[in-house]
Amino acid sequence: MAEIKKIAVVAGDGIGPEVVAEAIKVMRKTEELFGLQFEFEHGLFGGIAIDERGTPLPQDTLDMCKGSDAVLLGAVGGPKWDNNPKELRPETGLLGIRKALGLFSNIRPAVVFDCLKDASTLKPEVLEGTDLIVIRELTGGIYFGEKFRREGAHGQEAIDTCVYNVAEIERIVRQGFEVAQKRSKRLASVDKANVLETSRLWRETVNRIAPEYPDVELEHVLVDNCAMQLLRRPSSFDVIVTENMFGDILSDEAAMLTGSIGMLSSASLGEGSFGLYEPVHGSAPDIAGQGIANPIATILSVALMYRLTFGYEEAATAIETAVKNVLDAGHRTGDIAVDKSKAIGTTAMGDLIVAAIKR
Ligand SMILES: NC(=O)C1=CN([C@@H]2O[C@H](COP(=O)(O)OP(=O)(O)OC[C@H]3O[C@@H](n4cnc5c(N)ncnc54)[C@H](O)[C@@H]3O)[C@@H](O)[C@H]2O)C=CC1
Numbered sequence: 519m520a521e522i523k524k525i526a527v528v529a530g531d532g533i534g535p536e537v538v539a540e541a542i543k544v545m546r547k548t549e550e551l552f553g554l555q556f557e558f559e560h561g562l563f564g565g566i567a568i569d570e571r572g573t574p575l576p577q578d579t580l581d582m583c584k585g586s587d588a589v590l591l592g593a594v595g596g597p598k599w600d601n602n603p604k605e606l607r608p609e610t611g612l613l614g615i616r617k618a619l620g621l622f623s624n625i626r627p628a629v630v631f632d633c634l635k636d637a638s639t640l641k642p643e644v645l646e647g648t649d650l651i652v653i654r655e656l657t658g659g660i661y662f663g664e665k666f667r668r669e670g671a672h673g674q675e676a677i678d679t680c681v682y683n684v685a686e687i688e689r690i691v692r693q694g695f696e697v698a699q700k701r702s703k704r705l706a707s708v709d710k711a712n713v714l715e716t717s718r719l720w721r722e723t724v725n726r727i728a729p730e731y732p733d734v735e736l737e738h739v740l741v742d743n744c745a746m747q748l749l750r751r752p753s754s755f756d757v758i759v760t761e762n763m764f765g766d767i768l769s770d771e772a773a774m775l776t777g778s779i780g781m782l783s784s785a786s787l788g789e790g791s792f793g794l795y796e797p798v799h800g801s802a803p804d805i806a807g808q809g810i811a812n813p814i815a816t817i818l819s820v821a822l823m824y825r826l827t828f829g830y831e832e833a834a835t836a837i838e839t840a841v842k843n844v845l846d847a848g849h850r851t852g853d854i855a856v857d858k859s860k861a862i863g864t865t866a867m868g869d870l871i872v873a874a875i876k877r
C-alpha cells in the first residue's frame with residue numbers, strides 16, 4: 519500500500535461539484551487497483567463560501583489546502599457573485615488561492631484525441647499530430663497588478679497595471695525550457711514585445727537564458743500572431759511559455775483544438791511537488807445542475823496530479839488510457855458529441871471511465 523495522501527477538495531460552484539465528484543470516483547477506483555490511499559477533506563471556496571462565510575477563500579479552507587499533499591479544485595464563480603464588491607472578486611478567491619499557495623506555473627496540455635477530430639471546428643489534416651502544452655505564468659502580470667479608478671478629464675477612468683520582475687519571468691521560462699527538453703525540444707515564447715515593456719523584459723530574459731538550453735529550438739511569437747498560428751499550424755507548437763493573461767486566453771483557444779474546453783486539464787505548481795489540479799474551464803452556469811457537463815478535464819487533471827505530485831506514473835497512464843478507450847468506443851458528452859441526441863451525462867461518462875480503468 520502506498521502511504522496515505524491528503525487531498526484538499528475545493529469543488530466550488532456551478533458544474534465544479536459535478537465534475538469533481540467524477541474525479542473522486544476515479545481516484546477511489548485507482549486506490550483499489552493500484553494500492554493507493556487518499557484522505558479527502560472538503561472546504562468551502564468561491565461563491566458558495568461567499569454565501570456561507572462572507573469571503574471566497576475562508577482561512578480554514580486555505581489552511582486545509584496548505585496542510586494537504588495536493589488540491590483538487592472544481593471551478594468557481596457565477597453571475598450571482600461576479601460583480602460583487604471588491605473583497606469578493608476573483609482577486610481574493612481564485613487568484614488569492616494561487617498566490618497564497620505559491621503556484622506560479624500553470625501547465626495546460628492540449629492533446630487531440632484522434633476520435634475527437636470531428637468535434638473540433640478545425641479540419642482533421644490541420645489537427646494531425648497536435649499535442650501541445652501551454653505553460654502560463656500564474657501569479658504575476660496584469661491580473662495581480664494594482665487596479666484603481668480615478669476621475670479623468672472625460673469622466674471615470676479605470677487602471678490595471680501589469681508588472682513582472684526578472685525573477686518571476688526567469689523561473690517560469692526555465693520551466694518552459696525544461697519541459698521542452700523532455701518533449702520534442704521546441705519552445706515558443708509568446709509575448710507582445712513590440713508594444714509592452716513587460717514583454718520586452720520577458721524577451722530579454724528568454725534570450726539571456728536560452729544559451730543554457732542549446733538543445734531547445736526557441737521561437738519568439740507575438741501573442742496576436744500566436745492566436746492565429748494556433749489555428750493555422752497547431753501541430754508545429756510543442757511547448758508554449760507565456761505570461762498570465764496571454765496564457766489564460768491562448769489555453770482556452772487551444773481547448774477548441776481538442777473539441778471542447780471540457781477536455782482541458784491543468785496543473786498549477788510552485789517550487790516543490792505540491793500542486794493544485796483543476797479543469798481549465800469555469801463553473802459553466804449555463805449548464806450547471808443539468809448533469810451534462812463533461813468531467814474529462816477534471817479526470818485528466820487527476821492523471822496530472824498522479825504524475826507531477828505523486829509520481830504514480832502507472833495509475834496516471836491507466837486513467838488516460840481509460841479516457842481514450844471510452845472515447846474510442848464512441849461515448850460522448852454533449853460538448854464533444856457530433857450527434858447531440860446520443861450524448862450521455864456527467865455521471866454516465868464518469869462511470870464508463872471508472873469501469874475502463876485497468877491495471
Ligand atoms: N478556474 C475557474 O474556476 C474559472 C472560473 N471562471 C468563472 O466561471 C464562470 C463562467 O465563466 P465562463 O466565461 O462562462 O466560462 P466557462 O468555462 O465556465 O464556460 C464557457 C462555455 O464552455 C462550456 N463549458 C465549460 N466547461 C464545460 C464542461 N466541463 N462541459 C461542457 N461544457 C463546458 C460552458 O457551458 C460555456 O458555454 C464565471 O464566473 C467565471 O469567472 C472562468 C474560468 C475559470
Ligand SMILES: CC(C)CC(=O)C(=O)O
Pocket residue numbers: 608612613661766798
Ligand atoms: C479568474 C480568472 C483568471 C480565471 C481563469 O479564467 C483562469 O484561470 O483560467
Ligand SMILES: [Mg+2]
Pocket residue numbers: 766767770798
Ligand atoms: Mg481562463
